[in-house]
Amino acid sequence: MPGRLPADSPYGRLIPGKDSFRDSGLTCPAPQGDSVLGVTVIATDGLTKRYPSVTALDGLTVDIGPGVTGLVGANGAGKSTLIKILLGLAPATEGRASVLGRNSALDGAAIREQVGYMPEHDCLPPDISATEFVVHMARMSGLPRTAARERTADTLRHVGLYEERYRPIGGYSTGMKQRVKLAQALVHDPKLVLLDEPTNGLDPAGRDEMLGLIRRVWTDFGISVLVTSHLLGELERTGDHIVVIDGGRLLRSESIAGFTQTTSTLLIEVTDTDAHPDGAGALRTALAAAGLAVEPGEGRNVHVDPGEDQAAYDTIRDTVAELGLGLVRMEQHRHRIAEVFQDREPAAVGSGSAPAEGSTGHAV
Numbered sequence: 001m002p003g004r005l006p007a008d009s010p011y012g013r014l015i016p017g018k019d020s021f022r023d024s025g026l027t028c029p030a031p032q033g034d035s036v037l038g039v040t041v042i043a044t045d046g047l048t049k050r051y052p053s054v055t056a057l058d059g060l061t062v063d064i065g066p067g068v069t070g071l072v073g074a075n076g077a078g079k080s081t082l083i084k085i086l087l088g089l090a091p092a093t094e095g096r097a098s099v100l101g102r103n104s105a106l107d108g109a110a111i112r113e114q115v116g117y118m119p120e121h122d123c124l125p126p127d128i129s130a131t132e133f134v135v136h137m138a139r140m141s142g143l144p145r146t147a148a149r150e151r152t153a154d155t156l157r158h159v160g161l162y163e164e165r166y167r168p169i170g171g172y173s174t175g176m177k178q179r180v181k182l183a184q185a186l187v188h189d190p191k192l193v194l195l196d197e198p199t200n201g202l203d204p205a206g207r208d209e210m211l212g213l214i215r216r217v218w219t220d221f222g223i224s225v226l227v228t229s230h231l232l233g234e235l236e237r238t239g240d241h242i243v244v245i246d247g248g249r250l251l252r253s254e255s256i257a258g259f260t261q262t263t264s265t266l267l268i269e270v271t272d273t274d275a276h277p278d279g280a281g282a283l284r285t286a287l288a289a290a291g292l293a294v295e296p297g298e299g300r301n302v303h304v305d306p307g308e309d310q311a312a313y314d315t316i317r318d319t320v321a322e323l324g325l326g327l328v329r330m331e332q333h334r335h336r337i338a339e340v341f342q343d344r345e346p347a348a349v350g351s352g353s354a355p356a357e358g359s360t361g362h363a364v
């Protein structure tokens, strides 16, 4: 018989006592196109959570639809508190929240049947294997023994754990542990997963792999994702939508495309040559001498604002050719999410270590 975890279990499992699950296994395609538009997966209205010494959420009102949504905020912004309220694991002081159309304050158990949760902190038992642990969590969610084993094998394979899944978790790397936490959130085939800082502690390559896995949870299986991060740029390539909170308040809620609108600026990337070991620098100098509005900068990309001057494109092409550089790309520059927040008030900028070179993150 499946057991029952206390409500304060880090995984928030409560036993639904049901004997059937969505039978889509791991093959449910993501809904596409208009069919997903206008559907609210998570909604909050004036949501407030006050602890004795701090207000963690302050009148938060936001609607979140299907797909991958990044919930971004500095450490202490209120992300984990929001997740706990959504799951019905903590009461709000004021306001209301609903998940998949159910009231979080009243229907927590029903919500947790349909939602997977990956906690932020390390809370895995070190002495048992990933397989044993995930089977256990599947059983806790009410899956019969055989189905629990099958889905555990499928899910661990999906997150990229193979032979290691039979070894004790205590010997796993941080990345492997994060994968186990993701697997247990997915094993009961939820409609939505809430992932709290899943890239924490990972190196840049590990972050990219985890973000790719998260993206596929939606594109391959149609499971919506709310993923938190304190790194603003990290979710740029992974998410469909970003919600930014600060001090428990909504700063911005927008599609990624909205954040990263194209600008009028052209982005030009060129190769270096023996004659011009700094190809981009040589191009900047030559284009400025030709009268174009070249933005100051370093690195391999050159930014030029052509304004209304259609001849600018020809000038750029001809200048690259005259310098003997290779033209790798010339396209309209898109804002990076981090640039959108560059002019923010210092008070709104929180802590958080920026990841190493090569990752996409910028601390909020």
Ligand SMILES: Nc1ncnc2c1ncn2[C@@H]1O[C@H](COP(=O)(O)OP(=O)(O)OP(=O)(O)O)[C@@H](O)[C@H]1O
Residues within 6 Å of the ligand: 051, 052, 054, 055, 056, 073, 074, 075, 076, 077, 078, 079, 080, 081, 082, 197, 230
């Ligand atoms: N149980 C609690 N009792 C008192 N204060 C709390 C409690 N839980 C959270 N807080 C406070 O509420 C604020 C928001 O915390 P929360 O954990 O939601 O932030 P977060 O955005 O998830 O940050 P982090 O990534 O650092 O966990 C913080 O100031 C935190 O110290």
